[in-house]
Amino acid sequence: MSDLLQGITPTMLMGPGPxxxxxxxxxALAKPTIGHLDPYFVRIxxxxxxxxxxVFHTQNALTMPMxxxxxxxxxxxxxxxVEPGDKVLVLTNGVFGKRMQDVAxxxxxxxxxxxxxxxxxxxxxxxxxxxxxxKYDIVGIVHAETSTGxxxxxxAIGKMVRDHGALLIMDCVTSLGGxxxxxxxWFVDAAYSGTQxxxxxxxxxxPITFGERAxxxxxxxxxxxxxxxxxxSLIASYWEGTTRTYHxxxxxxxxxxxxxxxxxxxxxxxxKVFARHNAMHERLVSGLAALGMEMLVAKEYRLPMLNxxxxxxxxxxxxxxxxxxxxxxxxxxxxxxxxxxxxWRIGIMGHTAxxxxxxxxxxxxxxxx
Amino acid sequence: MSDLLQGITPTMLMGPGPxxxxxxxxxALAKPTIGHLDPYFVRIxxxxxxxxxxVFHTQNALTMPMxxxxxxxxxxxxxxxVEPGDKVLVLTNGVFGKRMQDVAxxxxxxxxxxxxxxxxxxxxxxxxxxxxxxKYDIVGIVHAETSTGxxxxxxAIGKMVRDHGALLIMDCVTSLGGxxxxxxxWFVDAAYSGTQxxxxxxxxxxPITFGERAxxxxxxxxxxxxxxxxxxSLIASYWEGTTRTYHxxxxxxxxxxxxxxxxxxxxxxxxKVFARHNAMHERLVSGLAALGMEMLVAKEYRLPMLNxxxxxxxxxxxxxxxxxxxxxxxxxxxxxxxxxxxxWRIGIMGHTAxxxxxxxxxxxxxxxx
Numbered sequence: 001m002s003d004l005l006q007g008i009t010p011t012m013l014m015g016p017g018p019x020x021x022x023x024x025x026x027x028a029l030a031k032p033t034i035g036h037l038d039p040y041f042v043r044i045x046x047x048x049x050x051x052x053x054x055v056f057h058t059q060n061a062l063t064m065p066m067x068x069x070x071x072x073x074x075x076x077x078x079x080x081x082v083e084p085g086d087k088v089l090v091l092t093n094g095v096f097g098k099r100m101q102d103v104a105x106x107x108x109x110x111x112x113x114x115x116x117x118x119x120x121x122x123x124x125x126x127x128x129x130x131x132x133x134x135k136y137d138i139v140g141i142v143h144a145e146t147s148t149g150x151x152x153x154x155x156a157i158g159k160m161v162r163d164h165g166a167l168l169i170m171d172c173v174t175s176l177g178g179x180x181x182x183x184x185x186w187f188v189d190a191a192y193s194g195t196q197x198x199x200x201x202x203x204x205x206x207p208i209t210f211g212e213r214a215x216x217x218x219x220x221x222x223x224x225x226x227x228x229x230x231x232x233s234l235i236a237s238y239w240e241g242t243t244r245t246y247h248x249x250x251x252x253x254x255x256x257x258x259x260x261x262x263x264x265x266x267x268x269x270x271x272k273v274f275a276r277h278n279a280m281h282e283r284l285v286s287g288l289a290a291l292g293m294e295m296l297v298a299k300e301y302r303l304p305m306l307n308x309x310x311x312x313x314x315x316x317x318x319x320x321x322x323x324x325x326x327x328x329x330x331x332x333x334x335x336x337x338x339x340x341x342x343x344w345r346i347g348i349m350g351h352t353a354x355x356x357x358x359x360x361x362x363x364x365x366x367x368x369x
Numbered sequence: 370m371s372d373l374l375q376g377i378t379p380t381m382l383m384g385p386g387p388x389x390x391x392x393x394x395x396x397a398l399a400k401p402t403i404g405h406l407d408p409y410f411v412r413i414x415x416x417x418x419x420x421x422x423x424v425f426h427t428q429n430a431l432t433m434p435m436x437x438x439x440x441x442x443x444x445x446x447x448x449x450x451v452e453p454g455d456k457v458l459v460l461t462n463g464v465f466g467k468r469m470q471d472v473a474x475x476x477x478x479x480x481x482x483x484x485x486x487x488x489x490x491x492x493x494x495x496x497x498x499x500x501x502x503x504k505y506d507i508v509g510i511v512h513a514e515t516s517t518g519x520x521x522x523x524x525a526i527g528k529m530v531r532d533h534g535a536l537l538i539m540d541c542v543t544s545l546g547g548x549x550x551x552x553x554x555w556f557v558d559a560a561y562s563g564t565q566x567x568x569x570x571x572x573x574x575x576p577i578t579f580g581e582r583a584x585x586x587x588x589x590x591x592x593x594x595x596x597x598x599x600x601x602s603l604i605a606s607y608w609e610g611t612t613r614t615y616h617x618x619x620x621x622x623x624x625x626x627x628x629x630x631x632x633x634x635x636x637x638x639x640x641k642v643f644a645r646h647n648a649m650h651e652r653l654v655s656g657l658a659a660l661g662m663e664m665l666v667a668k669e670y671r672l673p674m675l676n677x678x679x680x681x682x683x684x685x686x687x688x689x690x691x692x693x694x695x696x697x698x699x700x701x702x703x704x705x706x707x708x709x710x711x712x713w714r715i716g717i718m719g720h721t722a723x724x725x726x727x728x729x730x731x732x733x734x735x736x737x738x
Contacts, residue, residue, distance in 0.1 A: 009401075021402050204436070
């Protein structure tokens with residue numbers, strides 16, 4: 001049988017994820033598999049929990065990667081916290097807010113949404129009005145909307161949600177490791193991320209964190225979590241404590257990779273990593289401006305790592321993307337939903353955020369446009 | 370920060386999984402990450418589907434790996450097929466049958482179980498009597514019980530379940546790639562496996578297959594699948610057809626590894642792989658007998674790849690396992706549930722099933738016992 005893997009082209013990943021992976025992470029992936037209950041593996045698990053607490057900025061004991069991709073982290077937060085009949089408010093300004101609504105609805109929640117124009121942020125005043133209109137059990141917010149490149153000010157919203165008595169679930173899939181995320185400081189009760197964005201690890205795991213108030217709701221549930229695989233009351237017995245009880249077989253090599261990816265970030269220093277993302281964002285935006293291209297999002301709400309740029313008039317956007325990938329081994333992303341055909345999404349996440357990568361993209365765009 | 374990964378000891382994995390991983394699979398894991406919508410990645414996805422059809426022995430179009438470990442495959446089969454109030458019969462002879470009961474119950478099924486002594490197989494006569502006692506919508510069976518080392522004759526049970534009008538869900542986590550699994554020939558409607566047993570790939574993915582009758586039940590559901598992450602009606606739009614619609618970001622590098630692992634099996638030839646497992650099983654059992662040790666399971670129902678051996682009187686089983694791991698870098702498994710402290714579980718799965726490995730274990734056991 002021929003080996004398809006021989007034909008893989010190393011690609012500069014500048015879409016909405018996955019991002020470029022550093023060599024140390026590839027090396028980690030290929031380390032020898034050991035048992036998921038091996039005491040040495042438990043040491044690695046414990047180290048990952050510590051690393052994740054640093055990037056999430058939290059003291060939460062229950063901070064760990066779920067054995068699935070970023071979306072499994074979303075599912076985890078909702079399935080553990082939502083009980084049928086709960087009132088859930090989703091602050092929706094893109095695909096991933098919509099997805100939260102879908103997930104919560106499937107779990108029997110009464111779902112309400114504050115719908116905001118795609119490309120704009122969720123702002124505190126609108127949230128305040130909504131919270132005052134009725135009582136909610138859970139509020140969902142997307143910190144960094146990957147579909148639009150918008151950053152919403154969770155720092156100005158979290159306290160309001162807590163004062164209102166609701167639990168706050170935050171999607172920080174695209175922001176974690178690229179801009180400050182402060183779970184404890186922002187009064188976030190549960191949060192989830194993914195490995196393949198600013199953590200620069202291949203896709204496959206979803207870091208999550210649950211605070212005391214979230215755990216209290218989980219413990220007080222009338223019925224079992226309707227999802228055995230993602231039931232945190234079971235999984236915690238494997239990831240915490242002195243006796244580790246088998247739940248499922250952890251994705252051992254992916255955990256190695258996550259450990260190595262987090263180590264890269266912490267060794268460089270989070271502040272430096274954030275500054276690098278900002279600097280590369282500015283380099284990209286000014287380069288795009290020089291090519292006559294405009295950003296979708298207002299300056300103050302732009303995510304540095306996910307750049308939504310308006311497609312110039314008369315350009316066949318799909319053809320350009322295909323050419324970039326095929327001729328130049330550069331991947332950029334298309335628009336989704338109402339933004340399909342109107343924007344490209346250029347990701348400069350994690351290891352991708354380097355001057356030579358930005359320059360290579362800009363030079364290539366100049367050629368093909 | 371020190372690098373914990375430097376301290377990983379290459380270990381001979383002879384527990385209930387993960388198993389030893391061939392070099393080609395480690396190399397595949399470390400191939401450059403490309404996008405989950407890259408046309409070349411879609412080619413790899415399509416190849417994996419073909420490979421999986423070969424090992425599952427099925428023509429089912431919907432045959433693919435779920436983005437989670439083996440237990441996510443179980444969750445997938447049940448959450449897509451069970452509707453509240455469905456009558457589910459689980460044929461339980463170990464941990465993984467018990468787990469099926471738990472999963473189905475959480476989804477609102479009326480769960481009934483045919484409880485069989487752990488260490489014994491599910492036999493057709495008992496199933497027949499149960500099926501005649503009432504009407505069931507779904508029947509669950511574990512082909513290879515990893516907790517006991519028992520193989521149940523699904524080939525003699527599947528047709529009976531179909532004639533009865535129920536759907537059959539089969540767990541073949543431990544059997545797939547080590548002994549014949551014949552999804553179509555055995556009238557299995559949905560099946561799931563894991564990568565870290567006889568496929569000799571690190572843990573992280575769960576191959577599944579759904580037949581026409583299972584898909585018909587999925588399509589006829591009154592309500593959405595109460596699990597967005599594992600909803601096959603959405604996931605199929607990413608894994609099938611000419612337009613691949615983004616659902617979640619596939620675990621790209623784990624898919625490379627699965628491709629390489631399946632290629633190893635298909636290149637060697639499934640019949641040869643099965644014969645190797647049987648030969649190594651006999652080598653192990655006679656070696657254990659020479660050490661005065663007895664098997665738990667009657668000869669005709671023993672799994673070749675998972676050997677439950679009774680712990681000799683007066684042996685501190687946990688201390689021996691710890692010594693094997695620490696001094697000799699050999700992992701074997703403990704007993705679970707009622708068999709805790711009574712058996713060891715010796716896995717000779719996939720790449721582990723080689724004479725030098727069996728001999729190394731036997732020589733080491735001789736030393737430490």
